[in-house]
Amino acid sequence: MPGMLQDAGREPRIGVYICHCGLNIAGVVDVEAVRESARFLQGVAVVRDNRYTCSEVGQKGIADDIKEFKLNRVVIASCSPRLHEKTFRTLMEKSGLNPHLLEMANIREHCSWVHYDDPVAATQKAKDLVRSSVARARLLQPLLRTKGQVLPEVMVIGGGVAGISAALYLGGMGIKTYLVEKEPSIGGHMAMLDKTFPTLDCSLCILSPKMVEVAECENIKILSYSQVEKVEGQVGNFRVQVRRKPRYVNEDKCVGCGDCVAKCPVKVNDEFNRNMGTRKAIYIPFPQAIPPAYVIDDENCRYLTQGKCKICQAVCQRGAIEFDQTDQTETIEVGAIIVATGFEPYDPRGLPEYGYGRFPNVITSLDFERLICADGPTYGKLKRPGDSTVPKRVAFIQCVGSRDQATGCAGYRLDGGTGSRGESTDPKPYCSRVCCMVTAKQAFMVKEKHPDAEVYVYYIDMRTAGKGFEEFYQRGRHEGIVFLRGRPGEVEEKEDGCLRIISEDLDSGCILDLTFDMVVLAQGLIPPGGLGELAQKMNLSRSEDGFLMEGHPKLRPAETAIDGIYLAGCVQFPKDIPDSVAQAGAAAAAAAVTCSKESIEIDPLGPVIDEALCIGCRLCEVLCPYGAIKVEFTDKGPKAKSIEVACKGCGVCGASCSTKAITMKHYTDSQLAAQVKAILEVV
Amino acid sequence: MESVRKKDVPVVTVLDPKFKYEVAREPGGENIKYCFQCGTCTSGCKVAELDSKYNPRKIIKMVILGMRERVLSGDFIWLCATCYTCHERCPQDVRIPEVMNALKNIAVREGYIHPAFRAQAELIAGHGRLYEIDELANEKRTDWGLTEIPQGCPEVAEIYGITGLFDLLSREVGGKT
Numbered sequence: 001m002p003g004m005l006q007d008a009g010r011e012p013r014i015g016v017y018i019c020h021c022g023l024n025i026a027g028v029v030d031v032e033a034v035r036e037s038a039r040f041l042q043g044v045a046v047v048r049d050n051r052y053t054c055s056e057v058g059q060k061g062i063a064d065d066i067k068e069f070k071l072n073r074v075v076i077a078s079c080s081p082r083l084h085e086k087t088f089r090t091l092m093e094k095s096g097l098n099p100h101l102l103e104m105a106n107i108r109e110h111c112s113w114v115h116y117d118d119p120v121a122a123t124q125k126a127k128d129l130v131r132s133s134v135a136r137a138r139l140l141q142p143l144l145r146t147k148g149q150v151l152p153e154v155m156v157i158g159g160g161v162a163g164i165s166a167a168l169y170l171g172g173m174g175i176k177t178y179l180v181e182k183e184p185s186i187g188g189h190m191a192m193l194d195k196t197f198p199t200l201d202c203s204l205c206i207l208s209p210k211m212v213e214v215a216e217c218e219n220i221k222i223l224s225y226s227q228v229e230k231v232e233g234q235v236g237n238f239r240v241q242v243r244r245k246p247r248y249v250n251e252d253k254c255v256g257c258g259d260c261v262a263k264c265p266v267k268v269n270d271e272f273n274r275n276m277g278t279r280k281a282i283y284i285p286f287p288q289a290i291p292p293a294y295v296i297d298d299e300n301c302r303y304l305t306q307g308k309c310k311i312c313q314a315v316c317q318r319g320a321i322e323f324d325q326t327d328q329t330e331t332i333e334v335g336a337i338i339v340a341t342g343f344e345p346y347d348p349r350g351l352p353e354y355g356y357g358r359f360p361n362v363i364t365s366l367d368f369e370r371l372i373c374a375d376g377p378t379y380g381k382l383k384r385p386g387d388s389t390v391p392k393r394v395a396f397i398q399c400v401g402s403r404d405q406a407t408g409c410a411g412y413r414l415d416g417g418t419g420s421r422g423e424s425t426d427p428k429p430y431c432s433r434v435c436c437m438v439t440a441k442q443a444f445m446v447k448e449k450h451p452d453a454e455v456y457v458y459y460i461d462m463r464t465a466g467k468g469f470e471e472f473y474q475r476g477r478h479e480g481i482v483f484l485r486g487r488p489g490e491v492e493e494k495e496d497g498c499l500r501i502i503s504e505d506l507d508s509g510c511i512l513d514l515t516f517d518m519v520v521l522a523q524g525l526i527p528p529g530g531l532g533e534l535a536q537k538m539n540l541s542r543s544e545d546g547f548l549m550e551g552h553p554k555l556r557p558a559e560t561a562i563d564g565i566y567l568a569g570c571v572q573f574p575k576d577i578p579d580s581v582a583q584a585g586a587a588a589a590a591a592a593v594t595c596s597k598e599s600i601e602i603d604p605l606g607p608v609i610d611e612a613l614c615i616g617c618r619l620c621e622v623l624c625p626y627g628a629i630k631v632e633f634t635d636k637g638p639k640a641k642s643i644e645v646a647c648k649g650c651g652v653c654g655a656s657c658s659t660k661a662i663t664m665k666h667y668t669d670s671q672l673a674a675q676v677k678a679i680l681e682v683v
Numbered sequence: 684m685e686s687v688r689k690k691d692v693p694v695v696t697v698l699d700p701k702f703k704y705e706v707a708r709e710p711g712g713e714n715i716k717y718c719f720q721c722g723t724c725t726s727g728c729k730v731a732e733l734d735s736k737y738n739p740r741k742i743i744k745m746v747i748l749g750m751r752e753r754v755l756s757g758d759f760i761w762l763c764a765t766c767y768t769c770h771e772r773c774p775q776d777v778r779i780p781e782v783m784n785a786l787k788n789i790a791v792r793e794g795y796i797h798p799a800f801r802a803q804a805e806l807i808a809g810h811g812r813l814y815e816i817d818e819l820a821n822e823k824r825t826d827w828g829l830t831e832i833p834q835g836c837p838e839v840a841e842i843y844g845i846t847g848l849f850d851l852l853s854r855e856v857g858g859k860t
Binding site: 474 | 692694695703716719740741744775
């Protein structure tokens with residue numbers, strides 16, 4: 001706005017507004033006392049308190065004061081700037097002030113909420129915070145925002161049902177979308193499921209039409225067998241480095257005839273069938289795979305490991321086998337990113353008392369899906385893995401890894417093997433949300449295939465919140481599935497491979513000592529391996545449970561704290577298919593809003609480098625987590641240069657500069673020093 | 684097959700998984716499998732108020748689990764006063780008093796008749812009513828100008844024969860005649 005920079009030269013005239021926030025602040029902090037304490041601070045022209053500063057009335061009061069008292073700085077003591085900084089900056093702009101002449105003191109989250117039990121100290125702290133904000137406000141300088149370009153393209157990371165749905169929404173809006181999937185085919189966990197609750201429709205029958213739609217959508221480019229290596233830039237202009245693993249099969253030439261598979265001499269465990277069946281070294285994960293091309297597993301291919309074979313190349317009539325393929329790294333520029341990398345099923349070897357991995361007839365819920373799927377290792381015949389007999393008595397144990405403070409999801413107790421995948425050993429007591437219905441569905445499927453089978457479900461609580469879920473649970477009970485309230489402590493194997501479970505039935509008060517042919521463990525959902533690294537690459541926060549943190553738990557569930565990066569599906573928290581699809585829609589809409597803008601205003605938070613002081617030591621370059629500072633050679637020697645679009649304003653360069661050549665525009669040393677000095681003042 | 688381990692907690696190793704279906708087939712027992720053990724029935728039960736041994740929720744769970752003998756041989760199912768309070772309140776429409784009737788019917792067929800009910804049935808068989816009309820009663824009736832009531836009632840016995848009640852009363856546990 002023209003003229004806004006003129007505020008700088010004038011003596012500070014500060015308006016201070018203390019917010020009651022209803023009783024959120026006023027219930028603890030003596031707001032009137034805080035107001036009076038600020039009245040005679042240097043530079044303060046007017047002090048007021050409002051019941052709700054963010055309300056229309058509150059905002060109008062500030063606008064009027066700016067005119068009446070000729071204010072040129074505003075201090076608002078209220079909630080976190082994350083909530084209303086934008087509101088008040090807009091208000092200042094409308095009133096003709098530079099929006100960066102606003103300073104907020106957080107007297108709610110940092111004061112009344114955390115010190116609710118000590119009103120006197122909370123009031124004192126609020127006074128200190130306001131005094132320090134006024135001290136900084138006196139030194140604030142008007143800043144101009146720069147404009148950044150917006151690329152109308154989006155990258156979706158993760159090709160499960162959430163990623164697929166998001167990509168389809170975006171493609172449908174005419175937005176060019178890159179769908180990055182680390183596996184050879186898109187589809188994710190949903191492609192591994194046999195049926196979906198509560199309708200019992202075949203999972204792939206509903207997913208594969210969407211997968212085909214993705215393949216056919218001209219706006220979507222699938223980057224399968226690929227992983228994100230590096231993310232740079234910011235909203236509107238991200239540069240993503242994607243590493244494409246070699247398939248050794250030309251996707252365009254391969255028609256999926258399968259001649260190569262028939263002749264390939266190497267048989268290995270099939271991970272898509274949870275290692276219960278085998279596949280060849282050249283394979284397609286499942287018949288409906290997209291892209292519908294084969295892939296060579298370079299860890300097991302005889303030619304790639306031992307240097308001879310090439311049978312597949314000899315039999316392929318289309319010449320699609322290309323052993324000379326290598327890792328390719330592509331840099332893709334997009335305006336927004338949707339992270340939809342899903343979950344990982346909890347490995348029940350972390351709970352050795354249940355015997356998974358030791359007893360062949362103890363399986364997980366995902367194993368069960370493959371076992372009962374027509375395309376699975378037994379072609380849909382329910383046979384227990386130990387001896388391929390049909391199980392007549394099946395037990396399901398719920399909450400395996402979920403709701404477990406001690407060893408649960410991500411609380412891997414074992415070292416090595418399973419232990420290495422957990423990124424945190426903190427206990428995670430959350431409920432994985434889907435397992436109750438997964439178990440109800442699977443119990444029902446056993447009954448459907450074998451009506452005479454006895455099916456027991458051990459549970460702690462049945463959680464069936466969802467459309468049609470409770471009705472499905474009721475139907476399961478009516479089919480004769482017995483739900484036993486009480487979590488078993490142990491599974492014992494008998495000589496014949498059958499499994500003994502002793503539990504307390506809380507309803508009847510009896511101890512039940514029962515024997516089953518097969519036990520299915522309802523494994524919880526945990527953050528996928530590598531999520532920590534990905535989060536670090538994108539500067540995303542994770543919540544305590546290890547999943548990615550949403551922008552706001554209620555109002556921004558598909559956004560993140562980083563502009564231009566959105567979340568869809570289980571990467572945010574375990575959820576079922578309809579919820580994943582819904583969140584994918586929300587993320588796609590949010591990404592489309594970003595991409596529909598012609599340009600984006602960038603907050604001027606970056607560094608200013610004084611070339612006269614810079615000695616080119618490169619410390620800032622090494623420390624910058626975003627690659628936003630580079631040392632360039634000039635005729636005056638090596639000098640640091642800021643790359644504004646990549647900068648996120650973290651301040652590491654400014655704090656580390658040994659010659660004080662770097663100043664953070666909106667957080668200058670003098671501003672921060674004044675703030676610290678004021679807060680330490682004894683009054 | 685129940686043994687007692689540690690005081691009074693029964694340890695159950697053998698269940699009859701077909702029992703719940705058997706009860707569901709019996710008129711009155713159709714909805715038993717819908718029970719999700721909320722406890723509404725027991726909370727309002729007047730009998731449970733007097734004697735905590737009677738717990739309709741627990742009886743239904745024992746049926747679902749398949750504790751056949753324990754349910755059929757016990758006193759519990761005979762204690763229901765059929766006041767229908769639980770029937771009105773049950774959120775799953777289990778119709779508990781009718782489930783109890785279904786269980787009683789099965790129990791009787793299996794030779795588990797509660798002694799109190801056996802005594803009543805035998806009194807009615809012998810006298811045509813729940814109490815005996817003695818000579819004194821008939822004398823009084825004569826004084827008042829009323830006709831005498833016959834002692835014994837062969838028609839009742841005939842009904843017992845036709846309906847099979849005699850047969851049921853003579854059954855041993857396990858259902859053998």
